[in-house]
Amino acid sequence: MSDTANGGTLCRDDANANEATRPESIPTFRPRADIVETDAAYHVTLDVPGAGEGDVDVTLDGDVLTVEARASEPTFEGRVLRRRRYRVGPYRRSFRLGEGLSRESIDAALAHGVLDVTVPKAPERQPQRISVRTV
Amino acid sequence: MLMRTRPWNPLAELESFGREIERAFGATERTGGSASRWNVYDGDDAVTLTAELPGFDPEKFEVELTGDRLTVAGGREVARDAAAREVLRERGDASFREAFTLGFAPEADAVDAEYRHGVLAVTVAKPAAEQPQKITVRV
Numbered sequence: 001m002s003d004t005a006n007g008g009t010l011c012r013d014d015a016n017a018n019e020a021t022r023p024e025s026i027p028t029f030r031p032r033a034d035i036v037e038t039d040a041a042y043h044v045t046l047d048v049p050g051a052g053e054g055d056v057d058v059t060l061d062g063d064v065l066t067v068e069a070r071a072s073e074p075t076f077e078g079r080v081l082r083r084r085r086y087r088v089g090p091y092r093r094s095f096r097l098g099e100g101l102s103r104e105s106i107d108a109a110l111a112h113g114v115l116d117v118t119v120p121k122a123p124e125r126q127p128q129r130i131s132v133r134t135v
Numbered sequence: 136m137l138m139r140t141r142p143w144n145p146l147a148e149l150e151s152f153g154r155e156i157e158r159a160f161g162a163t164e165r166t167g168g169s170a171s172r173w174n175v176y177d178g179d180d181a182v183t184l185t186a187e188l189p190g191f192d193p194e195k196f197e198v199e200l201t202g203d204r205l206t207v208a209g210g211r212e213v214a215r216d217a218a219a220r221e222v223l224r225e226r227g228d229a230s231f232r233e234a235f236t237l238g239f240a241p242e243a244d245a246v247d248a249e250y251r252h253g254v255l256a257v258t259v260a261k262p263a264a265e266q267p268q269k270i271t272v273r274v
Binding site: 036 | 172173174175176177178179180181182183185186187188189190191193213216218219220221222223224225226250251252253254256258
């Protein structure tokens with residue numbers, strides 16, 4: 001069996017097969033999340049360990065919030081990975097929150113591998129207090 | 136009037152294409168609390184253990200060394216807003232206590248622990264005697 005895309009054979013017993021160019025499936029991780037709703041906003045909290053400043057993208061498309069984050073595998077000079085009990089990979093998850101979200105004032109804060117996203121509801125969606133006049 | 140009814144599902148998740156694996160704390164050797172998963176990096180000069188512990192309190196980490204036994208412990212409490220309506224809850228409080236047998240007896244000041252981006256990395260330097268020594272061959 002040959003794969004011209006890789007420029008060589010991919011037979012397992014081919015001594016010349018280049019392990020480094022064989023495509024590898026990198027898993028995407030679905031981060032655990034909490035969502036709470038208040039009158040004013042949705043608060044979405046996600047566990048994204050390994051992601052830092054600049055690694056996270058938050059987008060709102062209509063009523064769908066999407067979070068993507070890159071997590072980097074740590075490297076330690078002079079040390080090789082000897083035992084692996086967890087894998088590191090990119091995160092991605094989407095949520096359909098509800099209608100009437102306000103894109104302008106979305107806030108996203110990242111600390112210690114936890115991302116907190118606040119998606120405010122548009123003013124007309126928030127319950128309005130109506131004062132009752134006494135006649 | 137034609138009314139379109141929608142099933143009551145205020146929250147629907149859109150799955151992305153491609154294989155997805157949900158991370159979870161898994162079981163390893165543990166001496167208390169919930170399980171934590173550790174990767175181990177080994178070198179001539181030191182060994183580093185890492186675990187993903189998002190949202191843990193850095194002040195609450197305990198890293199102790201007794202002889203050749205390293206103990207690491209920690210906990211997290213997820214803040215809950217009583218006034219808010221909970222739509223989804225997948226993240227929980229957690230605590231762990233893991234013990235590792237190093238296979239060498241480090242010096243007292245050989246342990247360093249760093250918590251960055253929710254990943255705890257504990258590095259233990261190996262004593263000089265454990266490190267490979269170059270021996271010149273006499274001719």
